Amino acid sequence: MTNLDFSEKILSLLQDKKYAALQKYLETLEPADIAECMTDLLDDGELEERDLLRLFRLLPKELASDTFAEMDADLQEKLIGGFTDKELSEVLQDMFLDDTVDVIEEMPASVVKRILKAVDSDTRKSINQVLSYPEDSAGSIMTIEYVDLRPAMTVAEAFARIRETGVDKETIYICYIIGPTRKLLGLVSVRELLLAAPDTVLRDMMETNITAVSTLDDREDVANLFARYDYTALPVVDKENRLVGIVTVDDAIDVLQEEATEDIEKMAAITPSEHPYLRAKTLEIWKQRIPWLLLLMVSATFTGMIISGFEQALAAQAALIAFIPMLMDTGGNCGSQASVTVIRGMSLGEIELSDVLRVMWKEIRVSLMCGGVLGAVAFAKIMLIDGLLMGNPGITVPVAAVVCATLVCTVVLAKLVGCTLPMAAKKLGFDPAVMASPFITTIVDALSLLLYFQIASLLLGV
Amino acid sequence: MTNLDFSEKILSLLQDKKYAALQKYLETLEPADIAECMTDLLDDGELEERDLLRLFRLLPKELASDTFAEMDADLQEKLIGGFTDKELSEVLQDMFLDDTVDVIEEMPASVVKRILKAVDSDTRKSINQVLSYPEDSAGSIMTIEYVDLRPAMTVAEAFARIRETGVDKETIYICYIIGPTRKLLGLVSVRELLLAAPDTVLRDMMETNITAVSTLDDREDVANLFARYDYTALPVVDKENRLVGIVTVDDAIDVLQEEATEDIEKMAAITPSEHPYLRAKTLEIWKQRIPWLLLLMVSATFTGMIISGFEQALAAQAALIAFIPMLMDTGGNCGSQASVTVIRGMSLGEIELSDVLRVMWKEIRVSLMCGGVLGAVAFAKIMLIDGLLMGNPGITVPVAAVVCATLVCTVVLAKLVGCTLPMAAKKLGFDPAVMASPFITTIVDALSLLLYFQIASLLLGV
Numbered sequence: 017m018t019n020l021d022f023s024e025k026i027l028s029l030l031q032d033k034k035y036a037a038l039q040k041y042l043e044t045l046e047p048a049d050i051a052e053c054m055t056d057l058l059d060d061g062e063l064e065e066r067d068l069l070r071l072f073r074l075l076p077k078e079l080a081s082d083t084f085a086e087m088d089a090d091l092q093e094k095l096i097g098g099f100t101d102k103e104l105s106e107v108l109q110d111m112f113l114d115d116t117v118d119v120i121e122e123m124p125a126s127v128v129k130r131i132l133k134a135v136d137s138d139t140r141k142s143i144n145q146v147l148s149y150p151e152d153s154a155g156s157i158m159t160i161e162y163v164d165l166r167p168a169m170t171v172a173e174a175f176a177r178i179r180e181t182g183v184d185k186e187t188i189y190i191c192y193i194i195g196p197t198r199k200l201l202g203l204v205s206v207r208e209l210l211l212a213a214p215d216t217v218l219r220d221m222m223e224t225n226i227t228a229v230s231t232l233d234d235r236e237d238v239a240n241l242f243a244r245y246d247y248t249a250l251p252v253v254d255k256e257n258r259l260v261g262i263v264t265v266d267d268a269i270d271v272l273q274e275e276a277t278e279d280i281e282k283m284a285a286i287t288p289s290e291h292p293y294l295r296a297k298t299l300e301i302w303k304q305r306i307p308w309l310l311l312l313m314v315s316a317t318f319t320g321m322i323i324s325g326f327e328q329a330l331a332a333q334a335a336l337i338a339f340i341p342m343l344m345d346t347g348g349n350c351g352s353q354a355s356v357t358v359i360r361g362m363s364l365g366e367i368e369l370s371d372v373l374r375v376m377w378k379e380i381r382v383s384l385m386c387g388g389v390l391g392a393v394a395f396a397k398i399m400l401i402d403g404l405l406m407g408n409p410g411i412t413v414p415v416a417a418v419v420c421a422t423l424v425c426t427v428v429l430a431k432l433v434g435c436t437l438p439m440a441a442k443k444l445g446f447d448p449a450v451m452a453s454p455f456i457t458t459i460v461d462a463l464s465l466l467l468y469f470q471i472a473s474l475l476l477g478v
Numbered sequence: 479m480t481n482l483d484f485s486e487k488i489l490s491l492l493q494d495k496k497y498a499a500l501q502k503y504l505e506t507l508e509p510a511d512i513a514e515c516m517t518d519l520l521d522d523g524e525l526e527e528r529d530l531l532r533l534f535r536l537l538p539k540e541l542a543s544d545t546f547a548e549m550d551a552d553l554q555e556k557l558i559g560g561f562t563d564k565e566l567s568e569v570l571q572d573m574f575l576d577d578t579v580d581v582i583e584e585m586p587a588s589v590v591k592r593i594l595k596a597v598d599s600d601t602r603k604s605i606n607q608v609l610s611y612p613e614d615s616a617g618s619i620m621t622i623e624y625v626d627l628r629p630a631m632t633v634a635e636a637f638a639r640i641r642e643t644g645v646d647k648e649t650i651y652i653c654y655i656i657g658p659t660r661k662l663l664g665l666v667s668v669r670e671l672l673l674a675a676p677d678t679v680l681r682d683m684m685e686t687n688i689t690a691v692s693t694l695d696d697r698e699d700v701a702n703l704f705a706r707y708d709y710t711a712l713p714v715v716d717k718e719n720r721l722v723g724i725v726t727v728d729d730a731i732d733v734l735q736e737e738a739t740e741d742i743e744k745m746a747a748i749t750p751s752e753h754p755y756l757r758a759k760t761l762e763i764w765k766q767r768i769p770w771l772l773l774l775m776v777s778a779t780f781t782g783m784i785i786s787g788f789e790q791a792l793a794a795q796a797a798l799i800a801f802i803p804m805l806m807d808t809g810g811n812c813g814s815q816a817s818v819t820v821i822r823g824m825s826l827g828e829i830e831l832s833d834v835l836r837v838m839w840k841e842i843r844v845s846l847m848c849g850g851v852l853g854a855v856a857f858a859k860i861m862l863i864d865g866l867l868m869g870n871p872g873i874t875v876p877v878a879a880v881v882c883a884t885l886v887c888t889v890v891l892a893k894l895v896g897c898t899l900p901m902a903a904k905k906l907g908f909d910p911a912v913m914a915s916p917f918i919t920t921i922v923d924a925l926s927l928l929l930y931f932q933i934a935s936l937l938l939g940v
Contacts, residue, residue, distance in 0.1 A: 044687050046707050179672055188669055189651050206668060207650055210641055225506045243735055245508050246728035248710065265727055266708035269734065273705055276738040277822055280745070284818035284915065285811055292828040293819055294836060298843045305815050306848050312811055313852060314859065316804035323800040324870060331793050338785040341806060341923055342778035348810075349747055349774055349916050353767050356746035357755055360739055366754040374756060381760045386768050390775055397776065408786060453746065453915050454811050461803055 023053040027062055030071060039074045047082035050075070054083075055091050055295070069098040081110035088295065089122035096127055105134040112186050113139065114159040114267065117146045146261075154238045155231035157271060158252045158261035163191040167201055167219040171212045178206070187249045187264050193222050198258040200228060200251055228253045231260060236275045240365055242268035279363055283356060283452035285312065308454065315458045319465060326469045329478040335410030336472060338402075339419045343468060346390065347426040347460040352453035354379055354434030359448050362438065372439050379431040387427035391420040418472045425471075426464040433459055485515040489524055492533060501536045509544035512537070516545075517553050517757075531560040543572035550757070551584035558589055567596040574648050575601065576621040576729065579608045608723075616700045617693035619733060620714045620723035625653040629663055629681040633674045640668070649711045649726050655684050660720040662690060662713055690715045693722060698737050702827055704730035741825055745818060745914035747774065770916065777920045781927055788931045791940040797872030798934060800864075801881045805930060808852065809888040809922040814915035816841055816896030821910050824900065834901050841893040849889035853882040880934045887933075888926040895921055 022045060029038040042050060054071065057063040063071070072095060075083060084092065084107050096104060108116055108131065116135070120128050120143065132140055142160050149155025163185055165174050174191065182188040191209075193202045202222030212221055228251045229238050241250060242265055252261045278288040285308035289296055323330070323340075330337055358375060361367035367375065395416050403411035434456050438448035472478055484507060491500040504512060516533065519525040525533070534557060537545060546554065546569050558566060570578055570593065578597070582590050582605065594602055604622050611617025625647055627636050636653065644650040653671075655664045664684030674683055690713045691700050703712060704727055714723045740750040747770035751758055785792070785802075792799055820837060823829035829837065857878050865873035896918050900910035934940055 046689075048706050175672065182669065182672065188672075206672075207644065210637065210644065210650075210668075227508075243731050244510050246731075248727065265710065265731075269705050269708075269727075269731060272731065272734060273738075273826070276735075276742075277826070280738075280742060280818055280822050283742070283745075284814045286815050286819065292826075293823045294829060294833060294840075298840060298847070301840065301844045302847045305812075305844070306851055309808060309811055309815075309848060309852055310855060313804060313808050313856065316807045317859070317863065319803040319807075320800040320864070321868070323803065324797075324864075324868070327796045327799065327872075330799060331796050334789045334793050335786075337789065337792060337799060338782040340802060341781040341785065341927070342775060344803060344806065345778045345781075345916075345920060345923065346771060346775050348919070349771055350767075352746045352915065353748050353771075356742055357748065357763075360742050361755045364735070364739070364754075367756060371756060378756075378760060378763065382763045382767070385760070385764045386771060389768055390771055393772060394775065397779065401779065402782070402786075406783070406786070410789075453814065454807075457810070458807060461807065465803070 022049055023056050023062075026053055026071070027057060030063075030067065035074060038071075039076075042075055043079065047079060048086045050079075050083045051086035051088075051091070055088060058091065058094075059295075065094055065098065069095065073103075077106065078110050081107050085111055085115035085119070088291070089119075092119055093123060093127060096123075096130065101130075101134060104130065108135050108139075112159050112161055113142055113146065114157060114186075117143055117156075120147065149231055152235050153231060154229045154233040154235055154252050154263060155261070157235050157238075157267045158231070158263050159186045159267075160261045161186045162249075162251075162259075162262045163188050164198075164259065165191050165193050165204070165218055167193050167195070167217075167222065169218050170214065171209050171216045171218070171221075172214040174204070174209055174218060175214075187262060190249050190262075192251055192259055192262070193218055194259050197256075198260075200226070200253055200257055200259045202226065203251070226251065228257070229263065230255070235271050236363075237365075238263055239268040239271035239275070243272060244365075275363065279359065279449045282447060282449035283359065285309070285452075285454040312454050312458055316461070319458070319461045322462060322465045322469070329469065329472065333410070333415070333472065333476060333478050335408060335415055336418070336468070336478075339398075340465070340468070342394075343419070343422055343426055343464050344457075344461045346423060347430040347464040348453065348457035350383065350386065350427045351430035351434035351456035351460045354383075354431040355438050355452050355456050358435045359438045359452060362442060362448055369439055369443055372436070375435050375439070376432065379435045380428065383428040383431035386431075387424035390427060391424040394423050395420045414475055418468070418475050421475070422464065422468045422471050425467050426460070429463055429467070430456070430460045433463070484511055485518050485524075488515055488533070489519060492525075492529060497536060500533075501538075504537055505541065509541060510548045512541075512545045513548035513550075513553070517550060520553065520556075521757075527556055527560065531557065535565075539568065540572050543569050547573055547577035547581070550753070551581075554581055555585060555589060558585075558592065563592075563596060566592065570597050570601075574621050574623055575604055575608065576619060576648075579605055579618075582609065611693055614697050615693060616691045616695040616697055616714050616725060617723070619697050619700075619729045620693070620725050621648045621729075622723045623648045624711075624713075624721075624724045625650050626660075626721065627653050627655050627666070627680055629655050629657070629679075629684065631680050632676065633671050633678045633680070633683075634676040636666070636671055636680060637676075649724060652711050652724075654713055654721055654724070655680055656721050659718075660722075662688070662715050662719055662721045664688065665713070688713065690719070691725065692717070697733050698825075700725055701730040701733035701737070705734060706827075737825065741821065741911045744909060744911035745821065747771070747914075747916040774916050774920055778923070781920070781923045784924060784927045784931070791931065791934065795872070795877070795934065795938060795940050797870060797877055798880070798930070798940075801860075802927070802930070804856075805881070805884055805888055805926050806919075806923045808885060809892040809926040810915065810919035812845065812848065812889045813892035813896035813918035813922045816845075816893040817900050817914050817918050820897050821900045821914060824904060824910055831901060831905055834898070837897050837901070838894065841897045842890065845890040845893035848893075849886035852889060853886040856885050857882045876937055880930070880937050883937070884926065884930045884933050887929050888922070891925055891929070892918070892922045895925070 120131055163178055163182055178188055189206045191204050195201050202224040203226055204218055204222045231252055231254055248265045250263045251259055254260050281288045287304040289304050398416040402408050438451040441451045442448045582593055625640055625644060640650055651668045653666050657663050664686040665688055666680055666684045693714055693716055710727045712725045713721055714725060716722050743750045749766040751766050860878040864870050900913040903913045904910045
């Protein structure tokens with residue numbers, strides 16, 4: 017079943033006014049699917065806004081909140097516009113705090129005001145706290161719904177507390193044990209509780225050697241901890257080691273996916289977007305792309321100037337012109353292979369800045385091996401295909417030698433530039449992902465042409 | 479604390495023969511960190527193989543198994559070589575089945591034989607079953623350790639069974655309810671069990687509307703389900719809907735990370751590797767890169783041929799040569815922006831093959847907007863900087879017009895090629911990620927040069 021099928025079924029039941037059957041059908045779907053169907057139906061003009069509200073009101077309370085949390089901001093804003101204050105309050109009540117904060121971050125001020133009025137004062141306080149953490153920090157993705165226990169409790173008391181508070185807690189399977197000032201003392205898993213005798217005291221069984229992250233830690237670093245250590249939740253503490261929230265594995269997955277997409281977009285000279293491609297407006301996509309295209313186009317001016325400077329020489333040895341694209345492309349490809357490898361390695365935490373010399377030494381060896389093979393193949397190809405087969409009289413052994421010598425130097429240079437620039441960018445506090453193919457290509461283009469003409473004037477005397 | 483600190487501390491305790499302190503220290507570390515320290519110490523020559531074995535023997539039983547599962551294949555093979563049969567059997571006994579299968583897949587036949595001899599016959603049977611699923615299938619990443627319950631059990635009986643069997647189960651928080659032939663009937667979470675009265679019968683409370691995957695489903699699709707629906711585990715069933723295993727969220731994260739890395743590598747014309755960059759041998763990195771470089775270099779021959787064909791015209795209008803790099807680079811950048819966006823969108827399931835017309839229509843609009851701006855800026859730049867400022871007499875309005883007309887056409891063409899080729903590749907059953915920057919650039923280079931000379935001969939009569 018695809019979402020298309022879901023949408024069609026929902027639409028046909030709605031149009032036939034079979035509300036009871038529709039309600040039953042909706043209950044079998046996942047929140048993410050319902051949210052996507054609503055967006056699709058609205059985008060395609062199959063649903064009007066008041067149908068949407070009618071559809072949403074059919075959802076049972078908890079499913080309604082979960083579905084609302086999965087919607088994109090446009091749809092959420094439309095729905096909030098139609099909600100009564102009571103409805104808004106009910107939807108928010110069943111949502112996890114981190115999801116509510118996500119909603120708030122996307123809404124205009126007037127809607128934020130309505131939301132903050134609709135929640136109780138405790139929640140409002142927590143929302144404001146989470147909102148105060150910087151974007152991309154662990155604090156901004158944490159939730160404050162977790163089970164906290166005391167060291168003096170027994171296992172039986174712990175279960176009583178989980179039962180009492182656990183219904184709307186995002187993760188109940190790992191419980192945190194805190195001291196009088198909320199200092200994090202240890203943790204215990206429900207699995208260990210299940211296996212322990214009911215009168216065991218938590219102090220005697222809790223795990224005290226725990227990994228906690230700080231509210232200000234980078235969310236990507238936190239997500240990488242989940243990937244590396246297979247956690248399902250991590251406690252978030254403030255500077256005084258007081259427990260303020262937890263990050264759960266589902267949010268960590270979202271961060272990992274988003275960060276990978278952002279890296280990929282930056283590597284292709286695109287400003288990362290908030291919206292999925294098909295949902296983004298044309299103007300938005302244009303804005304993501306045009307600044308980089310302009311910047312790179314203007315940078316290519318230098319390459320043009322280099323060629324202009326050698327115009328006379330090129331007119332005399334016209335055969336050299338034909339190899340410019342091959343040299344530029346190969347240089348660009350070599351450079352982007354090296355840069356992309358290093359950028360991804362740094363994202364995954366496999367390559368540190370201190371590895372710079374090891375990386376360069378590796379790239380020098382790889383590039384000499386690549387350059388050797390490429391140079392030899394290019395020489396044979398030029399002499400046999402361009403010279404003999406195509407009968408181009410401009411192709412001589414010295415010309416082929418110039419091309420191949422340039423090729424080898426370009427490959428080595430491209431790989432060195434490709435591996436060092438991303439690391440230099442990181443060292444300077446910039447995002448290394450920007451130093452991928454497009455920028456490397458522009459730089460390597462200029463360098464390879466300079467080399468080309470230098471070597472040509474040396475060997476051919478042009 | 480970084481791994482470097484861990485390694486130094488381990489080494490100094492080992493050299494001072496403070497084994498009791500070392501053992502205590504190791505118990506505070508995560509398995510993944512211990513495994514990495516061992517690899518680093520061995521790679522740097524600080525540890526010999528027999529020290530390694532001594533170090534490993536200090537680990538308590540469960541930590542030893544967890545650490546072993548985190549090691550790379552080389553290290554595992556070295557350790558197995560030093561293990562007695564009893565040691566091997568103990569390490570394997572505490573490992574999860576999916577991890578054991580991962581080990582087996584990397585080992586030479588003689589070691590596999592030893593491993594299969596070291597486990598009991600039930601485990602052997604399960605290992606052989608999991609090994610029989612295709613690589614990249616859900617079956618290959620599933621584990622067979624899960625809690626299965628019967629519909630007639632009460633909550634109290636369910637807890638008794640979890641306590642009895644749950645110690646070495648990978649995920650106990652979601653329990654699966656199966657019928658007489660192991661048919662999957664429903665599931666129940668430990669959270670629901672905790673909140674239910676002890677005499678409730680599972681049949682009356684279990685969730686029957688469940689998502690299950692098939693053993694042969696693609697592992698990337700399965701991992702995407704985790705990302706989309708926030709699952710912590712998914713049941714894996716065979717064709718007859720019989721429960722054969724579960725996939726857990728930690729494995730899903732690994733798959734998502736691996737697939738993102740593979741896509742990134744393929745987009746940069748690199749054959750994906752098994753090893754992290756710093757650990758891969760130079761020859762291995764060379765092998766990942768050289769075939770693509772050769773292929774792309776030879777493809778650039780066509781671009782060279784196009785230029786050769788217009789050698790006479792270029793010699794007459796030498797000013798045109800200087801703009802070749804700018805046109806090629808801009809075309810390449812536009813093409814890779816479109817292709818990378820579409821490739822990532824397809825990986826995330828946001829773009830389907832059926833969206834091809836919507837994608838093309840979007841790219842046409844975006845490319846006209848990009849082309850318009852780039853063309854206008856390029857025209858101004860050529861006339862002002864190249865013409866007036868640099869005083870190049872070859873720069874005339876017709877020349878600038880040729881360049882800018884080519885630029886606009888190239889941008890539109892590049893974006894269309896860039897968005898359609900990955901979708902065409904997927905339609906034909908190839909990996910769309912291969913159709914990224916390098917290939918698109920090579921194709922767009924040739925097309926843009928053909929356009930350039932066509933337009934030049936039209937407008938300039940060369």
